Amino acid sequence: KQEVTQIPAALSVPEGENLVLNCSFTDSAIYNLQWFRQDPGKGLTSLLLIQSSQREQTSGRLNASLDKSSGRSTLYIAASQPGDSATYLCAVAYGQNFVFGPGTRLSVLP
Amino acid sequence: EAGVTQSPTHLIKTRGQQATLRCSPISGHTSVYWYQQALGLGLQFLLWYDEGEERNRGNFPPRFSGRQFPNYSSELNVNALELEDSALYLCASSFDRVEQYFGPGTRLTVT
Numbered sequence: 536k537q538e539v540t541q542i543p544a545a546l547s548v549p550e551g552e553n554l555v556l557n558c559s560f561t562d563s564a565i566y567n568l569q570w571f572r573q574d575p576g577k578g579l580t581s582l583l584l585i586q587s588s589q590r591e592q593t594s595g596r597l598n599a600s601l602d603k604s605s606g607r608s609t610l611y612i613a614a615s616q617p618g619d620s621a622t623y624l625c626a627v628a629y630g631q632n633f634v635f636g637p638g639t640r641l642s643v644l645p
Numbered sequence: 646e647a648g649v650t651q652s653p654t655h656l657i658k659t660r661g662q663q664a665t666l667r668c669s670p671i672s673g674h675t676s677v678y679w680y681q682q683a684l685g686l687g688l689q690f691l692l693w694y695d696e697g698e699e700r701n702r703g704n705f706p707p708r709f710s711g712r713q714f715p716n717y718s719s720e721l722n723v724n725a726l727e728l729e730d731s732a733l734y735l736c737a738s739s740f741d742r743v744e745q746y747f748g749p750g751t752r753l754t755v756t
Contacts, residue, residue: 566743567743569744569745571747576733576750576752577749577750578649578651578735578747578748578749578750579735579737579747580747581744581745581746581747584743584744586743624687624688626688626745628743631693631700631701631742632690632701633678633690633745634690635680635687635688635689635690636687637686637687638687
């Protein structure tokens with residue numbers, strides 16, 4: 536069964552800290568992996584997409600890495616800001632089957 | 646460029662009724678995906694439409710159905726509503742079936 540888990544479930548950090556969010560998947564035969572953020576009661580905003588052939592992607596203060604052999608992806612957020620507070624979801628694509636993790640709820644305190 | 650739009654924003658129905666949710670994809674996107682996000686649960690894949698055809702469906706009963714129109718907009722229909730159908734329903738579109746762009750969602754409340 537294709538499952539995606541995320542650790543930690545929740546995280547609270549002071550502003551300015553660098554942090555790492557983790558995503559694990561059971562089936563390594565992925566097509567791609569995408570990181571999203573979701574604000575309360577809202578839709579998802581795409582942050583980064585990593586193709587199965589890639590090792591990492593960067594956008595501004597965000598860096599996502601992918602290690603298919605170990606079934607893991609990490610999202611690194613540098614110099615966190617209160618505006619980064621949201622739930623972060625990873626989604627693994629197996630062909631046209633998308634499996635989402637439960638998310639990590641991040642609070643960045645001013 | 647306009648993003649994915651969904652209507653209505655909120656929908657309140659009673660048990661046994663039918664609900665219809667609508668989604669307009671980004672211009673040029675031919676694929677539409679529907680997801681259910683119940684309170685405290687992760688996103689669950691519902692349906693995928695591409696070029697007017699249903700291509701895949703998640704583990705949901707047949708009372709969840711939909712369609713895609715020639716202009717690639719889509720409708721999700723939920724028949725015989727149950728209390729546990731209360732959730733945020735998200736629509737996403739894609740032009741390459743790789744990257745998905747999400748709409749703001751429709752909050753369905755079943756009383």
